[in-house]
Amino acid sequence: MQLPKSVLIDDIEYKVEEVSHKELQLSSEDFKNEYWGETRCKQASIRICEGMADDETKITLVHEIIHAILQERGFDQQNNDEAMVDGLAHALRMLVKQNPELIKEVLS
Template sequence: MTIPEQVKIGAINYKVQEKTLVDNATENWGLCVFYDNHIEILEGLSEERKEQILVHEILHAIFYESGFEEQDEDLVNRVGITFHQFLKDNNLFHKQDVN
């Protein structure tokens, strides 16, 4: 799968960026920045790991756009892993044009 340049969540387009450092920290693999609508993913990860991180950060954006400003990281981690596997197992993880 190719990491898309953007994803649309609700009415908001989020740019997806691969970066050498995420949030200027070496331990972060991904980040969702709500105030300017972008998702950062660490360069150099395996493609499968990038997919998993993207799904995780998309879930943060979905919760945020649904009105959940405070989020439980453990919940997002668990649902993200399961949702990523669901997308892969059902051949639903492919790039689509975002309008």
């Protein structure tokens, strides 16, 4: 999958880049879990682990975009709920994938 160079979230341009798995782990404060993506709101950047399968890359990007949306909207507590963010990412991706006409209508 070719990642976009950036994504607009509430009129803030988040730079999107692929980085090595090792780089993501080194930047994490939580050494107990592995990370496949990271959102840095203060730097307005989203970092995605390189070398993943397309579907994994897509869901990780959606997951990180949800983190950015929650942060920009002030939902700090919910933003820290990884299970909720992951569930929303999977549900949103399936909604868009399974209902393209609905999405077109809603966005028009």
